[in-house]
Structure formats: C-alpha cells, structure tokens
Amino acid sequence: MTTSENPAPRGTPPPAAASPPWSGAAPAPPPPPGYGQPMPAPPVADQFARPAGPVGRIRSTGMMILLFFVTLGIWAFVYYYLVHEEMKRHSGEGLGGVFAVVIAIIFGLVNPFLLSHEVGQLYERSGRQPPVTVLTGLWxxxxxxxxxxxxxxxxxxxxxxxxxxAGLGAR
Structure with a gap:
C-alpha cells in the first residue's frame, strides 16, 4: 500500500478543487481575516452593570395601604411619584415621578402595569430574574x-x- 492510496485522516476537510485554467472562472477569493478561528467570548463584566444612582427607600406595604385609605386615594399619586422618581435616579432609566403622576391622572389603569414593569426592569438590569413584570398589572x-x-x-x-x-443595602 502506498501513501497515495491512504485516505486523509478523519476530520480533515477534502482539498478544494481548483478551477481548471480553461474554465474562465475567477479563482475563489481568500477567506476573510479571522475565518476559521473561534469567536471571542462576549464581555461578561459589563453585561449586568450595577446602576450607580442612589438606593431607594423601603416602604411598609401595610402603611402604604393605610395611607391610601386615609387620604381617600390621594396617596396613590404620591406613591407613584416617589417610587418612579427613586427608580429613575437609581437606574437612569424609566418614567420619573412627574411623568408617572401625569400618566396616573390621565390614564389611571396604565400605571400599575408601568410600575410592575419598571420594578422588573431593575431586576433584569442587575442580571436577576424579575419577580414582577408588566403582566403582574393584570392583578x-x-x-x-x-x-x-x-x-x-x-x-x-x-x-x-x-x-x-434591601439587596442593595437599604434599611
């Protein structure tokens, strides 16, 4: 058995067939730079950068519900302003307090969906699974x-x- 009879080792691609000189076909262009090399890994360190803004306040759920009833619903607008403003200052994204109150006054049923969505976005930006989403507003x-x-x-x-x-150190 001669070496010309041995097939190429497994995993070796077959040699490219060159076009014959009489065919008139142009030779194939060279592969682009980096072709055949593994892709670099995406940067992981900055993928879930922590927002640099101040941390918001923890608000007692029972106290917020009590204030809502005592003020005949006015506290809802204060609450929307406070939490949307804190989230905007913390992450640099979102509605902000004034815009959230304007939406609450004009389109009242939309704000619960927006609030749940923005809270979920805080979690997603930090690389965590959001416990609430826009669909939570369906409650x-x-x-x-x-x-x-x-x-x-x-x-x-x-x-x-x-x-x-609390996960960011608020008390």
Missing part, C-alpha cells in the same frame, strides 16, 4: 373585578421593590 385590572386583585398587585409589586432595595 390590578381586570383583577379589580374580584375585589382583592389590586391588593395582590400592590403587595407583590411593593414587596419586589422593597427586596430590590
């Missing part, structure tokens, strides 16, 4: 039809926000 509406839906929404959303702040 508010149509959850209001079962009367306890808005309370479930508020407890879940406020708890998630408090746990996020």
């Amino acid at each position: 508010f509406f149509p959850g209001a039809l079962i009367l306890v839906g808005p309370f479930i929404w508020f407890v879940r959303t406020n708890r998630a926000l408090n746990e996020y702040w």
Whole structure:
C-alpha cells in the first residue's frame, strides 16, 4: 500500500478543487481575516452593570395601604411619584415621578402595569430574574373585578421593590 492510496485522516476537510485554467472562472477569493478561528467570548463584566444612582427607600406595604385609605386615594399619586422618581435616579432609566403622576391622572389603569414593569426592569438590569413584570398589572385590572386583585398587585409589586432595595443595602 502506498501513501497515495491512504485516505486523509478523519476530520480533515477534502482539498478544494481548483478551477481548471480553461474554465474562465475567477479563482475563489481568500477567506476573510479571522475565518476559521473561534469567536471571542462576549464581555461578561459589563453585561449586568450595577446602576450607580442612589438606593431607594423601603416602604411598609401595610402603611402604604393605610395611607391610601386615609387620604381617600390621594396617596396613590404620591406613591407613584416617589417610587418612579427613586427608580429613575437609581437606574437612569424609566418614567420619573412627574411623568408617572401625569400618566396616573390621565390614564389611571396604565400605571400599575408601568410600575410592575419598571420594578422588573431593575431586576433584569442587575442580571436577576424579575419577580414582577408588566403582566403582574393584570392583578390590578381586570383583577379589580374580584375585589382583592389590586391588593395582590400592590403587595407583590411593593414587596419586589422593597427586596430590590434591601439587596442593595437599604434599611
């Protein structure tokens, strides 16, 4: 047996067939630089950068519900302003307090969805699984039809926000 009869070792690609000189076909262009080399890994350190803004306050869920009833619902606007403003200062993203109150006044049913979404975004930006999302707002509406839906929404959303702040050292 001669070496010309031995097939190429396994895993070796077959030699490229050169086009014959009489075919008129142009030779194949050289492969682009880096072709055949593994792709570099994506940067991991900056993928989930921690927001640099100040940490927000932890708010007692029971106290917030009590203030809502005592003020006949006015506290909801104060609460929306405070938490949206804290999240905006902390992450640099989001609605901010004034815009959140304007949306609450004009489009009241939208704000629970926005608040749950922004709290979930805080978790996602830090690389964690969000405990609340925009879908959590469904507890508010149509959850209001079962009367306890808005309370479930508020407890879940406020708890998630408090746990996020506590994870950053808030007391």
